[in-house]
Amino acid sequence: MVAARVLMAKTSLDGHWRGINVVSRALRDGGFEVILAGMVTADTIARIAADEDVDLIGLHVGGRVEVVERILDTLAANGITTPVIAGGTIPHYAVARLEKRNVSCFPPGSALDDIVARARELTAQDVVNEEE
């Protein structure tokens, strides 16, 4: 069986790197291969998601929903249909806006188990059973 691959990226400088590290570790412990990208632009996220053939993209949000929306636009423009989850500081009004675009949101206080469970759901169809 092959592990699902998740790209974790920071969308702004104010988001804490610590938060993304905690989520990354939880995903690793849940059996995911987590590719850390650091602080990157929308174009870069699209490039890495494609080159690394990831099954899921995790965005760490630093309060500004517009940045995330620009990333979603860039992914769409590049034909990347990989599911997206978002965590970090996401304002209330933004959660609804993002969920409407199929982004699963995990504002501060979300349980790590819930994040991992959602990641499993979103990548489930990619898990190919290699046993005959």
Place this chain on the structure above:
Amino acid sequence: MGERESADALLRSAIGGDRRALARLLSVVEAGGAPFRVIAPQIFAAGRGTHTVGLTGAPGAGKSTLTDALVTEVRRHGSRVAVVAVDPSSPLSGGAILGDRVRLRQQNVVDDDVYVRSMASRGQLGGLSLAVPEVIRTLDAAGWPVVLIETVGVGQSEVAITENADTTVVVLNPGWGDEVQANKAGLLEIADVLVVNKADRPGVQATVRDLERMLHLGKVQPWAPAVLTTIATDGTGVDRLWQVITDHQRFLAETGEREHRRAQRRIAEVRERVLHELTDVSSRVERSHAGALIIGALAKGEIDPVTASDRLIRLAAGRMADAR
């Protein structure tokens, strides 16, 4: 990825230069399953003979930073370059954190002539030592003439990876001599080039002297490993490092050593593959109904171990005959 493109079509597109197809194809190759096996001969046949450079050393030695600096240097010379960055998996969950990309500068990430792929050391069928050579072959088939491979040089299997490279660069730091005594011999044996990175730190000259002394103790070889110093964070010494790597490449080509080494590596690779696949069949047979009966009889003392293994082997042989 939802739609199941055929591995064959992916390979054709990847050979034609389609980057997205290459990315998907590498996932198929890494998984090592039936779709990969079908196209393995075509991948091999499409190989153009890429030059592979392995960078290995302790965690934190600066391998990723140096890889990024080397990518920049290779690009300065105009060649396209791919990177395979391997990080260890968690033995408990099988998951992994692949953090080498954090050291890549933006300019290299978005460069169309740079391709970077992160891999975990476990999780592939056959383990890393089987997956890495096939990933390299695939990059070769897709027209990447230089492949840099970063691995952590601590465990046995990781050191074995560097045997996949034409040129092995061992990355050390000042003061290293005192720290990793035990690994010294092993690392020096595999090194074609020794790099003392973090040369902005104290103790560089002493470390270089130490290494040179140890190298001179060894037997005289046609290629004498060079000891270089770099500061990966600002690029100091990286031009010289690339120069020495290309010198080594020329040495391998001119002496016929390259083909010899590659042939030896293929033989070693196949030995490992055969062992792995036999082990795999064996454990499947044990878990099968007929196998469980034999193991049960063995546990109760109804049959002896030699008879039990003979029967298991006969079952395995039958299964393999059916599968082929």
